[in-house]
Amino acid sequence: MAADAAEKARGKRAALSFAAVALVLGLPLWWKTTETYRASLPYTGISALGSLRFQLTVPVAVVFAKGALPGAQWRRLPFADTQEEESLLNPKTSVTARYETTYRGATATEQAALAMATVQEADAALLPLQEDLVGALTVYVIPETSLLLPQGVGVYVGKHRSAVMRGTQGPGDVLAAISARVQQIVQAMSFTTDSITTALSDRVPMDQLGTDTRRPFKSSLGYEITFSLLNPDPKSHDVHWDIEAAVNSYVQPFLDKLGSVANFSVDSQILYYAVLGVSPRFDKASSSFILSALSLPHVINPVEARLGSSATSLYPVLNFLLYVPERVHSPLYIQDKDGAAVGTNAFHSPRWGGIMVYNIDHPAPDKAPLPLRVDVDMVRVMEVFLAQLRLLFGISQVPLPEEFLLESPGNKGLSDWELDRLLWTRTVENIATVSTTLTSLAQLLDKIGNIVIKDDVASEVYHAVASAQTAMLELASGHLGSAFQASKEAVTSSERAFFDPSLLHLLYFPDDQKFAIYIPLFLPMAVPILLSLVKILREAKQSKKEPMKTD
Amino acid sequence: MAGARPAPRWLPAAAALLWACCGSAATDGIQDQAEQFFRSGHTNNWAVLVCTSRFWFNYRHVANTLSVYRSVKRLGIPDSHIVLMLADDMACNPRNPKPATVFSHKNMELNVYGDDVEVDYRSYEVTVENFLRVLTGRIPPSTPRSKRLLSDDRSNILIYMTGHGGNGFLKFQDSEEITNVELADAFEQMWQKRRYNELLFIIDTCQGASMYERFYSPNIMALASSQVGEDSLSHQPDLGIGVHLMDRYTFYVLEFLEEIHPASQTNMNDLFQVCPRSLCVSTPGHRTDLFHRDPQNVLITDFFGSVRKVEITTQTVALDPNLVGLETRVPNDEMATEPLKYAEQLPVAQIIHQVEGAVAANWLTACTE
Secondary structure, three states: OHHHHHHHHHHHHHHHHHHHHHHHHHHHHHHHHHOOOEOOOOHHHHHHHHOEEEEEEEEEEEEEOOOOOOHHHHOOOOEEEEEEEEEEEEOOEEEEEEEEEEEEEOOHHHHHHHOOOOHHHHHHHHHHHOOOOOOOEEEEEEOOOOOOOOOOOOEEEOOOOEEEEEOOOOOOOHHHHHHHHHHHHHHHHOOOHHHHHHHOOOOOOOOOOOHHHHOOOOOOOEEEEEEEEEEOOOOOEEEEOOHHHHHHHHHHHHHHHHHHOOEEEEEEEEEEOOOOOOOOEEEOOOOEEEEOHHHHHHOHHHHHOOOOHHHOOOOOEEEEEEEOOOHHHOOEEEEOOOOOEOOOOEEEEOOOEEEEEOOOOOOOOOOOOOOEEEEOOHHHHHHHHHHHHHHHOOOOOOOOOOOEEEOOOHHHOOOHHHHHHHHHHHHHHHHHHHHHHHHHHHHHHHHOOOOOEOHHHHHHHHHHHHHHHHHHHHHHHOOHHHHHHHHHHHHHHHHHHHOOHHHOOOOOOOHHHHHHHHHHHHHHHHHHHHHHHHHHHHHHHHHHHHHHHHO | OOOOOOOOOHHHHHHHHHHHHHHHHHHHHHHHHHHHHHOOOOOEEEEEEEEOOOOHHHHHHHHHHHHHHHHHHHOOOOHHHEEEEEOOOOOOOOOOOOOOOOEOOHHHOOEOOOOOOOOOEEHHHOOHHHHHHHHHOOOOOOOOHHHOOOOOOOEEEEEEEEOOEEOOEEEEOOOEEEEHHHHHHHHHHHHHOOOOOEEEEEEEOOOHHHHHOOOOOOOEEEEEOOOOOOOOOEOOEOOOOOOEOOEHHHHHHHHHHHOOOOOOOOEHHHHHOOOOHHHHOOOOEEEOOOOOOOHHHOEOHHHHOOOOOOEEOOOOOOOOHHHHHHHOOOOOOOOOOOOOOOOOOOOHHHHHHOOOOHHHHHHHHHHOO
């Protein structure tokens, strides 16, 4: 009897200790070993980035030459003024344009520069006198009677970051009178609400997408530019092009100027027997061959397979093709929709590149032996290719009123203020991209508890958040150069974090599958323990009742 | 009444002419605007074609995928923009009586393998993980460019999948499966990063419609070969090869696509009519509620072909060749490289002239020159 009771007691203790070990040791151990490692992420920082309030500050200096202001108003100089324009694009995005304008009189050296013979010389002389700050602008106001600007020209926009404008001669408040014109100049040289809204087209859905948004390449860390010479008729034409010299002289300065924006690599190739996919029509009137605008879209595809763009880097590729038509199809002209011949004889495709047709003069057949040696005039070709390159980067011509005189950027291909325009839109675009990427990454990681978040992914996210905040602050304080660099770093880090290969989850477990996995493991062990616990409890209850009964 | 003068006779005619001119100008303007509005905003096209089954008796799935590949290439999408995943090699399978061919019509009428097929993921590389990596872009950095889907926010992507499937899943390689929830999540990841402008998803498996039930991202149009609860059937066996060559739905889609050329104006509604129940036995389904344009205005070539938008270049940049000398920077000095030549593979003269003892040692040193 006693042995029985002792046996039972030992049994009870054994069952209880099993249950204790299972609960105290087993359950936490199982929980710990099946949890995924998730490094912490700055969720508050990411949600703060979710609503973007851009403050874009442009430091403007308005310099008055002697005689541009009447005496009373001259004595008010120098003073500073700030103007703000806010536009709310959607509940989570708003853009405030802030123009910090300082008005001052010209110094002696500036006055001497403004007294030069031509406005181009004046611009060159004024350049060292300006502070070399990316994004800052200087407007020089000269008296209305000055002869610096040619007749009929009210404003001259230089190729750096300055403009010269003619003041008004009235007795009234000159400052108020010219402020509208100054505003127009500043907006043309930096950004307008429209250009910023276009850059934010991902966040702010636009109803009608014009070609201006579809044409330029999206902001990327690098681009690959390929120049190809297509010679479909090597028997007739022996074409030579000095592409290396042309790239060094004309393309490289342009790319160097854009060096802060992205990395560029340039290569070139010559393709023989590469034909356009479309046969041109013969036009009796001009006795030449015509490629109509409707057949142009079908030209690119057959040739693309041979361009070898798949063997290059992972960056977006821009292809520029120079096509020398076959002897039997010469001369070949491109016609636009209205049937008029195109002056440049070239066309481009958004986000792809451009093609130019280069016609050769053929002397009488008996005079020159075949193949005819052709040396391509690279200047003509590069003028077209650079124009296409500018369009593909989104550096489009700003529509300006008649009296504005725009200085051509020369061989550099790009004015400083055009670069600034690009930097404003790119910075805003980058920050918007970072915000979208990080928000969606945070949502994804929140929703799926099974994804492992490694330490380096977490550190990239922290870096991205910090850089984006720096970029916003720099934009607000008017330092465009450092804002752009910070935004570029933020984009790089956020893309690296988002596209990290370790973030792929294949652990989609529907609930019934979870049961199916755990039940065969835990049920056989749990059933005896539970049953014996139930038995122990029942016996304990009974033994409590019995003493009370017999009492 | 006395002051009223009769209107000149030419006035109604002039009015009519003016109205006609204005009317036509207005309609021209409206036409232009309409064209622009209904035209898709894409600038490039991509295609991801996946065949998920292996083994010789699943010949028809490889033939399905290759026939879509062939149509898509013919209509202009280059190989660099196509990610082709074939889970098994039928053309060089030892059981193939006609090696290096994959036929889609019986009596071996049409060889869809051709001679310039570029398979990006082959054999055991076709897994659910790789497929999801391709879609979401979370690819290890060592992956070559041809294995990546480098689409951007202006890309139209065609995704075609075929194999064996069930209600809510698609079987990969007889060992794993992808569920419709995973696929929908992958598409949402793509949308978050704007990796597509519009997406066309076509699936030819049993109960294919279940795979597109869970999509929730915008701009997706989906077609399937059969509804939930129905099986997709194969088309015809070829007695010479010994297996079924194609599935019915893809067979009729291929016939439909053979009529399309790059300048066609055929729209999606015609594609929805392909393979009615009488021919296909199963009921093909489609889903357009997530798509923002009317299928009537979506051209087949928007997804299956690659029609580029072009603009005429009207401006040039003024360049001055005389300024070149002043502005160019010094090009980097190239490293002088000495001309390389192959080492002597078999220096016969040295071997012959070597006498006993020294032969082995000299031969070894000669080869390592």
